[in-house]
Amino acid sequence: DQQVKQNSPSLSVQEGRISILNCDYTNSMFDYFLWYKKYPAEGPTFLISISSIKDKNEDGRFTVFLNKSAKHLSLHIVPSQPGDSAVYFCAASVVNDMRFGAGTRLTVKP
Amino acid sequence: DVKVTQSSRYLVKRTGEKVFLECVQDMDHENMFWYRQDPGLGLRLIYFSYDVKMKEKGDIPEGYSVSREKKERFSLILESASTNQTSMYLCASSHRGGAKNIQYFGAGTRLSVL
Numbered sequence: 001d002q003q004v005k006q007n008s009p010s011l012s013v014q015e016g017r018i019s020i021l022n023c024d025y026t027n028s029m030f031d032y033f034l035w036y037k038k039y040p041a042e043g044p045t046f047l048i049s050i051s052s053i054k055d056k057n058e059d060g061r062f063t064v065f066l067n068k069s070a071k072h073l074s075l076h077i078v079p080s081q082p083g084d085s086a087v088y089f090c091a092a093s094v095v096n097d098m099r100f101g102a103g104t105r106l107t108v109k110p
Numbered sequence: 111d112v113k114v115t116q117s118s119r120y121l122v123k124r125t126g127e128k129v130f131l132e133c134v135q136d137m138d139h140e141n142m143f144w145y146r147q148d149p150g151l152g153l154r155l156i157y158f159s160y161d162v163k164m165k166e167k168g169d170i171p172e173g174y175s176v177s178r179e180k181k182e183r184f185s186l187i188l189e190s191a192s193t194n195q196t197s198m199y200l201c202a203s204s205h206r207g208g209a210k211n212i213q214y215f216g217a218g219t220r221l222s223v224l
Contacts, residue, residue, distance in 0.1 A: 045214075049212070
């Protein structure tokens with residue numbers, strides 16, 4: 001039973017446009033959410049996070065939005081760059097339990 | 111710079127073999143984790159450890175065991191490898207304090223069991 005779902009296995013956008021990656025979760029006890037980025041032949045690396053007491057967190061070109069009532073979070077990348085092409089994993093946690101989504105492969109075309 | 115090193119990038123083993131996957135971290139992290147990554151399933155937790163000689167089962171521990179004799183090293187053991195254990199294995203570490211602490215990952219070991 002996957003508690004964190006990324007329903008889009010892949011996303012393709014043009015360089016300079018916005019990329020929006022989505023994530024849904026089922027456990028309302030989750031109180032901390034993270035996005036990881038994974039390049040081929042490398043392990044996932046932390047990108048950005050958000051606590052459940054916030055609804056938005058911004059870091060440069062990356063913004064994460066949290067909608068607790070809908071149990072939904074999204075990652076916005078503006079503007080998208082070819083170097084952003086990677087697999088993005090959403091994760092949700094409570095206490096010592098962290099759950100990951102299946103990942104979305106983002107391709108940014110020049 | 112945090113470094114999590116997994117001993118092998120690629121490994122090919124035969125069914126029934128005992129397989130050791132090694133992971134070393136250099137940041138004095140208390141927590142260490144083993145995941146497997148399969149297409150469409152994301153990262154699934156196999157085992158984790160919060161301290162030396164301490165281990166806890168994750169979601170899919172069957173067919174695996176772990177060892178943590180030193181703080182920096184966490185080993186995953188496949189007692190008798192089977193073809194359904196063909197996967198990408200990822201090790202991670204983090205500071206104590208629960209899942210809010212960022213996990214740092216190794217590059218992964220792609221294991222094929224024939």
